[in-house]
Amino acid sequence: xxxxxxxxxxxxxxxxxxxxxxxxxxxxxxxxxxxxxxxxxxxxxxxxxxxxxxxxxxxxxxxxxxxxxxxxxxxxxxxxxxxxxxxxxxxxxxxxxxxxxxxxxxxxxxxxxxxxxxxxxxxxxxxxxxxxxxxxxxxxxxxxxxxxxxxxxxxxxxxxxxxxxxxxxxxxxxxxxxxxxxxxxxxxxxxxxxxxxxxxxxxxxxxxxxxxxxxxxxxxxxxxxxxxxxxxxxxxxxxxxxxxxxxxxxxxxxxxxxxxxxxxxxxxxxxxxxxxxxxxxxxxxxxxxxxxxxxxxx
Numbered sequence: 636x637x638x639x640x641x642x643x644x645x646x647x648x649x650x651x652x653x654x655x656x657x658x659x660x661x662x663x664x665x666x667x668x669x670x671x672x673x674x675x676x677x678x679x680x681x682x683x684x685x686x687x688x689x690x691x692x693x694x695x696x697x698x699x700x701x702x703x704x705x706x707x708x709x710x711x712x713x714x715x716x717x718x719x720x721x722x723x724x725x726x727x728x729x730x731x732x733x734x735x736x737x738x739x740x741x742x743x744x745x746x747x748x749x750x751x752x753x754x755x756x757x758x759x760x761x762x763x764x765x766x767x768x769x770x771x772x773x774x775x776x777x778x779x780x781x782x783x784x785x786x787x788x789x790x791x792x793x794x795x796x797x798x799x800x801x802x803x804x805x806x807x808x809x810x811x812x813x814x815x816x817x818x819x820x821x822x823x824x825x826x827x828x829x830x831x832x833x834x835x836x837x838x839x840x841x842x843x844x845x846x847x848x849x850x851x852x853x854x855x856x857x858x859x860x861x862x863x864x865x866x867x868x869x870x871x872x873x874x875x876x877x878x879x880x881x882x883x884x885x886x887x888x889x890x891x892x893x894x895x896x897x898x899x900x901x902x903x904x905x906x907x908x909x910x911x912x913x914x915x916x917x918x919x920x921x922x923x924x925x926x927x928x929x930x931x932x933x
Contacts, residue, residue, distance in 0.1 A: 638710050640674040641703035643667050644682060648700050651689035708775055708904075725754040728910045731771065732781040733834050734763040735859045736798055736899055739878035740921035741781075747917050748910070755910055763833035763857065778904050778911045781918075783834065783897040793901045793915060796923025798876045800838065800895040801888045803862070805869035808887075816889045818846040825853035825871035827862045835859070839874045842895050899923055 646656035647667070657664040675682055682696035692700055711726065728748075732741065745757055762768040765784070771777050783798075802816050810816045826843075828850065829836040836855075843850050853871030856862050859879040866873040867887050874895070880888050901918055903911045 636674060636677060638707060640670050641707050643670045644674065644703055645700060645707065647671065647683060647690055648692050653690070704775065726910070727756045727758060728778045728914065729776065730757060730759045730779045730914070731762050731768060731777050732759070733765055733768055733783060734761045735835055735876040735879040736781045737878065738859070738876070740918060740923065744914060744917035744921055748914050751913060752910065763830055763835065765834035772902050775904060779914055780902045782900055782902065784900065791902055791905055793903070795899045795901055795918055797896045798878065798899050798923065799890065800874050801877045801880065802891050803866040803873045803875060803880065803884065804887050804889065805867060806887065810889065811887065813889060815892045817892050818843065818848065821872060822848055826850045827865045827871045827873040828852050828855050829862065830855060830857055835875070838897065842874065
């Protein structure tokens, strides 16, 4: 057995077919098929069942894949650690953030990490669902994640600070005259909301209902920048993390009363390597508690 065979089997389990796995791995399809057949012969078991919807791991296959994933990740971390001397860290770092979190802080930290380890490849994506983000962390898919809450042990979870939420108003909105907007003053306002299963929409609904408001939905969007721009154009008001406000829209943003904030927690992979450790330290140096006070319009 080889790590390559493990990687091929994991790719098939993830993508559901040899063809899709080969495309994801950027290798020839016959090579993947040959490696999996050889692996099954060596093990003397069938790892995948052929179904009308694709290849599905068998009971034995699922047990094997759990061990294969652990072996592949251990090998990846071992390679990264071995190459970490003399600024020669190479490999890939997978980072995910709960949508809207770290928008201001991540770029600076990642830029410093790239300058320190120029051969390290970093993949970053936003995940709207906090439940999915937690699931990816527990599966060991992510090297580092930023989220509001998690069930990981204190050794893996590091609190960086707080992310304050602010309301974005349309140009000329009467509440722009206030330094801080009372949430009850937004009674009857239409809201630019987020996808139903997203953490941000959950925050918005919880906050408004906690203040006796029922959000009327003007639109639903998938990105915080879109929500800010649509609110700025008067489609409705929206509630976003302060760091997610794009440059040029600060004059349309106000903190709210009662104040709304969430903790920012960095979750690192168990047995973190030098890349994850370096990024965590760089994120600690960023400011996570900048008051979102904006001067009212004259």
